[in-house]
Structures are given as C-alpha cells and as structure tokens.
Amino acid sequence: MVDSVQTNKELPKLYITQPDLAEPSRSMQSYYQSTNKYQKREENDEIVKKQKVASDQLDKKKFKDMTLKEKVIYFASMPFHVPKVKxxxxxxxxxxxxxxxxxxxxxxxxxxxxxxAPVSIPIDHIKEINLIGF
Structure with missing residues (x-):
C-alpha cells in the first residue's frame, strides 16, 4: 500500500493557472494494539445474548396455544405505549x-x-378468550 501512495504524487494535469500551495501532510494511525480483556468481555456478552435469545424463544408462544391464564397475564402486562387490543x-x-x-x-x-367502571370477572368463570382487534 505504501507504494501506491507514493506513485500518486503526480501533479494534476490542468491547464488553468492555480496558485502553488503546499501539499497537505497525511497523518494517519500507524499501529494498533489490543488486549485480551476486551475480547473476553465480548465473548461473555455473546454467550449471554445467545442464552437470552434461547430463553425468549422458549417463552414465546402463539396466542392460540396459550392457556386462559397465560392470555390474561399477557394482556394485563402489556406496556402502556402498546395499543390495547379488544x-x-x-x-x-x-x-x-x-x-x-x-x-x-x-x-x-x-x-x-x-x-x-371496569367489570371484575373470576378467571374460573371464563371459558374462552378471542381477539377482536383495536
């Protein structure tokens, strides 16, 4: 790469008179050093992410496959910024x-x-829960 930088020092071929300016100097990073402690931390973070994804996949179910109690808990624990579903x-x-x-x-x-006012219904009396929409 050093050779290609040195061969590019040829002046542009323009026929317009331009002032003679000093060529800008290039100051770039010439070396890089790393320690293993960062790599170990990244490996640990990756392991934690993989475990979290695996546990999330086990917890996620289709709405049809949930029990009545799971459906009720799902709707009751929705964050406030998510639209409520009828x-x-x-x-x-x-x-x-x-x-x-x-x-x-x-x-x-x-x-x-x-x-x-909201209506209170015992969960034992509920036979079925169906989604209607927003």
Missing part, C-alpha cells in the same frame, strides 16, 4: 367485549364500553 371473553352466562386491564387475586378486570 377481546371477547365468554363466560357461562354472558359475553364481555372489552379491554383486559388487570389481573389480581384470580380476578380479571375488563373495561367494557357500555360501563364506566
């Missing part, structure tokens, strides 16, 4: 269409459009 909860007596807001003490809190 669900249809079928119990023995009634259908509820609304947004699952919370799950505490085996009670599911559902915000129904027809009522101002």
């Amino acid at each position: 669900c249809e909860l079928q119990t023995e007596r009634k259908k509820y269409v609304g947004i699952i807001e919370d799950f505490q003490n085996q009670m599911v809190m559902v915000k129904v459009a027809s009522k101002q």
Whole structure:
C-alpha cells in the first residue's frame, strides 16, 4: 500500500493557472494494539445474548396455544405505549367485549364500553378468550 501512495504524487494535469500551495501532510494511525480483556468481555456478552435469545424463544408462544391464564397475564402486562387490543371473553352466562386491564387475586378486570367502571370477572368463570382487534 505504501507504494501506491507514493506513485500518486503526480501533479494534476490542468491547464488553468492555480496558485502553488503546499501539499497537505497525511497523518494517519500507524499501529494498533489490543488486549485480551476486551475480547473476553465480548465473548461473555455473546454467550449471554445467545442464552437470552434461547430463553425468549422458549417463552414465546402463539396466542392460540396459550392457556386462559397465560392470555390474561399477557394482556394485563402489556406496556402502556402498546395499543390495547379488544377481546371477547365468554363466560357461562354472558359475553364481555372489552379491554383486559388487570389481573389480581384470580380476578380479571375488563373495561367494557357500555360501563364506566371496569367489570371484575373470576378467571374460573371464563371459558374462552378471542381477539377482536383495536
């Protein structure tokens, strides 16, 4: 590479008069040194990432494959910035269409459009949960 830099020192062939300026000097890095402690830390980070990806893949299920309790926990633990999804909860007596807001003490809190306050439904009474949309 050094040879190619030295052969490029030929002046440009222009027929326009230009002032004689000093050629800019090149100051570049000439060597690099590394220690093994950074490489070991990167290897450890890679191992942790691989373990995390493997555990995430085991935890992720399709919505159809989840149990009722897993579905309720999934909707109740959604972050606030994610749009809430309307669900249809079928119990023995009634259908509820609304947004699952919370799950505490085996009670599911559902915000129904027809009522101002959330409705509490015991998880044992829920037969099925279906997605409706946003």
